[in-house]
Amino acid sequence: MLGTCRCVAVLAALALGITPVAAQTPKGTLVFASGGDADTLDPHFILERPDVRVSMHIHENLVNFDQNGELKPELAESWSVSDDRLTWTFNLRKGVTFHDGTPFNAEAVKQSFERILDPATASPRRSIASVISAVKVIDEYTVALITDKPFAPLPSQVSMFNLAIVGPAAKTPGADYARKPVGTGPFKFAAWQVGEKITLVRNEAYWGPKPAIERIEFRVVPEDSARVLQLMSGEADVIANVPPAMLPQLKSSSAVKVIQETSFRTVLLGVNNKIKPFDDLRVRQALAHAIDTSSLVKGVLRGIPKHGGGIEAPDIPGARKDLPPYAHDTAKARRLLAEAGYPNGFSTTLMTPTGRFMNDRQLAEAIQAQAREVGIDIKIEAPEWATYNTLLNKREVPLFLSTKGNPTGDLDLTMHLVAHSAGQMNFYNWKNPKADQLIETQRGTTDREQRYALLSEIQQSFYDEVPAIVLFYDAQLYAARSNVTGVRVQPNETVTFTHVRKN
Amino acid sequence: MNDIPSFTAAAHVVAGANAAEGTARRNGLAIFWRQFRRSQLALPGGLLVLAFVLVACFAPLIATHDPLKNDLARTLMPPGAENWFGTDELGRDVLSRVVYGARLSLSEGLVAVLLALAAGVPIGVVAGYVGGRTDMIIMRLIDVLMAFPGVLLAIAIISVLGPSLFNVILAVALYTIPIFARLARGATLSVKEEPYIEACRALGVPHLRTLWRHVLPNIAAPILVIAALRVAISILTASSLSFLGLGAQPPSPEWGAMLASGRNYILIAPHLVIFPGLAIVLLVFGLNLFQDGLRIALDPKTTDLR
Numbered sequence: 001m002l003g004t005c006r007c008v009a010v011l012a013a014l015a016l017g018i019t020p021v022a023a024q025t026p027k028g029t030l031v032f033a034s035g036g037d038a039d040t041l042d043p044h045f046i047l048e049r050p051d052v053r054v055s056m057h058i059h060e061n062l063v064n065f066d067q068n069g070e071l072k073p074e075l076a077e078s079w080s081v082s083d084d085r086l087t088w089t090f091n092l093r094k095g096v097t098f099h100d101g102t103p104f105n106a107e108a109v110k111q112s113f114e115r116i117l118d119p120a121t122a123s124p125r126r127s128i129a130s131v132i133s134a135v136k137v138i139d140e141y142t143v144a145l146i147t148d149k150p151f152a153p154l155p156s157q158v159s160m161f162n163l164a165i166v167g168p169a170a171k172t173p174g175a176d177y178a179r180k181p182v183g184t185g186p187f188k189f190a191a192w193q194v195g196e197k198i199t200l201v202r203n204e205a206y207w208g209p210k211p212a213i214e215r216i217e218f219r220v221v222p223e224d225s226a227r228v229l230q231l232m233s234g235e236a237d238v239i240a241n242v243p244p245a246m247l248p249q250l251k252s253s254s255a256v257k258v259i260q261e262t263s264f265r266t267v268l269l270g271v272n273n274k275i276k277p278f279d280d281l282r283v284r285q286a287l288a289h290a291i292d293t294s295s296l297v298k299g300v301l302r303g304i305p306k307h308g309g310g311i312e313a314p315d316i317p318g319a320r321k322d323l324p325p326y327a328h329d330t331a332k333a334r335r336l337l338a339e340a341g342y343p344n345g346f347s348t349t350l351m352t353p354t355g356r357f358m359n360d361r362q363l364a365e366a367i368q369a370q371a372r373e374v375g376i377d378i379k380i381e382a383p384e385w386a387t388y389n390t391l392l393n394k395r396e397v398p399l400f401l402s403t404k405g406n407p408t409g410d411l412d413l414t415m416h417l418v419a420h421s422a423g424q425m426n427f428y429n430w431k432n433p434k435a436d437q438l439i440e441t442q443r444g445t446t447d448r449e450q451r452y453a454l455l456s457e458i459q460q461s462f463y464d465e466v467p468a469i470v471l472f473y474d475a476q477l478y479a480a481r482s483n484v485t486g487v488r489v490q491p492n493e494t495v496t497f498t499h500v501r502k503n
Numbered sequence: 504m505n506d507i508p509s510f511t512a513a514a515h516v517v518a519g520a521n522a523a524e525g526t527a528r529r530n531g532l533a534i535f536w537r538q539f540r541r542s543q544l545a546l547p548g549g550l551l552v553l554a555f556v557l558v559a560c561f562a563p564l565i566a567t568h569d570p571l572k573n574d575l576a577r578t579l580m581p582p583g584a585e586n587w588f589g590t591d592e593l594g595r596d597v598l599s600r601v602v603y604g605a606r607l608s609l610s611e612g613l614v615a616v617l618l619a620l621a622a623g624v625p626i627g628v629v630a631g632y633v634g635g636r637t638d639m640i641i642m643r644l645i646d647v648l649m650a651f652p653g654v655l656l657a658i659a660i661i662s663v664l665g666p667s668l669f670n671v672i673l674a675v676a677l678y679t680i681p682i683f684a685r686l687a688r689g690a691t692l693s694v695k696e697e698p699y700i701e702a703c704r705a706l707g708v709p710h711l712r713t714l715w716r717h718v719l720p721n722i723a724a725p726i727l728v729i730a731a732l733r734v735a736i737s738i739l740t741a742s743s744l745s746f747l748g749l750g751a752q753p754p755s756p757e758w759g760a761m762l763a764s765g766r767n768y769i770l771i772a773p774h775l776v777i778f779p780g781l782a783i784v785l786l787v788f789g790l791n792l793f794q795d796g797l798r799i800a801l802d803p804k805t806t807d808l809r
Contacts, residue, residue: 223766223767224767225766225767225768225769225770228770229770243767243768245579245592245768245771245772246770246771249770249771292575295575295576296575298575298576299573299575299576299578299593299594300575300578300592300593354748359592361753361764362592362593362764364753365573365593365753365754366573366575366593368753368754369571369572369573369593369754370573379752380752380753380754381752382748382752382753
């Protein structure tokens, strides 16, 4: 009954969408519709994209990436490293205030870093800050970050959204910072109607060029088709996660435009290397050969994403571009399975989120059908997102559809999280002592080429041992009304509305 | 099927209301048939349901493709000569999926109702027949069960047992039990006072035999009518739960699940929701019409209007 009701609702919306009702949003307001609501706006606790998109308009980092992927000053005007490569000194911007009026200075930076580093804060992303052993206030506008061992990628590390500078308000007990964030950014937090929308208003006291728009509304519209309809009718100005199948339609309309950008995100079929029979390399190879990734890209994703075999997306500096996808070869897959002692295949479980990334559920079903060809019988489980994450963190699921992005654009971040045996995102239970050692070694290597050579070796062993089967590299598909200009989408998945104008 | 009253048994009741005991069953059937046709839409409804039953039985012969076979080179094809109902997002034939889906939906409805009957009717009959404290305790428990909104209860059950088609059937059956229990109890209460039951008691007929031979056949008619209605409601509920991802799991061609995955493509490939949606509507519509005919036919009050 519920099903029919919702379908009727969608059909009704469809009818409305066809009629040329131009429900224009007010000129000073930008309405952005995406599939999921944020969980928290406290940078030290953020794990998900919907949270990042909002938080990065409220908070700022010491340094950040510009549109060309180059590091640029943000709250720090300049920075330098000591000769022993253990002390990073940041000269801070003067005359900046937090949204509640408290001044931004070295003390605020120190408090912010110490907050995420404090085990009592219980930040799930503490490991990202943990390379920093101490924060020293040198004077009002100079601060030093000190590491125990040389850590070459520190400037890009502090551009990570988890290391954004939170206001001193975060320290106040019972402040509920996750719901009332106070940053230095171009927009201030205004209201949050959970499950519906988050509203930000322009920060009139912003230190930089003031945004042209006065308000941003981050609306939650879970249904793909509903989001597209809202854009077509003008109820939304920008939408995220356009379904690939709808691209031709949107491209043919003059009222809207598609914003397509490559992504540092890899979509993969994770394999738990500890669970039988996947502890056997031959079984993992067999699965890799059973899956026809090129038909997944073409059939399920309309040929939009990039295709390849390396764990890191080829657009990330230092990523291997020469690793091809495992060839689709069912005969070889069967032979490998027989060698491993499974001539008749086996049954296993694949866990997938629904609607979290591009066509996830359909991908799972297509993989299920392809694996059946070589005798691997896959049962799909599609739990709620929260349950999915809990199960993933327990590392007890044999197969899972998953993704990994790279917010800092430095391979160290994800190699450490994903490939290190102690990595917080090593859901594959992959243990390779040599890779662990290489990860540690490259951290202290300042020479870029040398570092990339070490990182390249890690990527090679990840490829050879197939702890996960790389399916493709995500593409970011946004769409906007044609009168909206200045939406900045970066390969590291940062979306900025600060420069938006509505004509 | 033992404790499920048959059509003839029910017709027997109708006849029994007017004629003396022992009226020929054939006569009863004839009356049933005449009454059944008084509802002009009952026959078309019945035929519609029959058509779905036949499709379900002969699904392998009717389906033109393997309902699970992916063809990633031919996704989201509109209805055409090769695929009469088009193909879905993974290139599977929608016609074949709808055809196989009839099996799932019909069994959802029938199995859930049969389970609910098997549990609910004995509970209600015992409560009504025994009466007193037993009745009170049983009926309060049933009231508790009834206090939960149906779908909510089903969702709660599934969250404990895990999503699967069978668990959905169990959940739907569970929340249908109180309906049959109340109905059976009410009918039993009124039948209990009839002279022939008193006669049984006076003759020392064992209780179980009285229940089986005399009470059950005489309360069968209203239960049967409601059962037919509940089949339709159960099909709807089960597909709703599958739509929400709680029931049939991929790649199962369950209609509700098909609607759920097809709705993402409603703007570019509406055939993905139209055909399974139409199948649900037609089947449930047919069942409702049929049930209406059944109601008129089995209602003793309308029997007099010849």
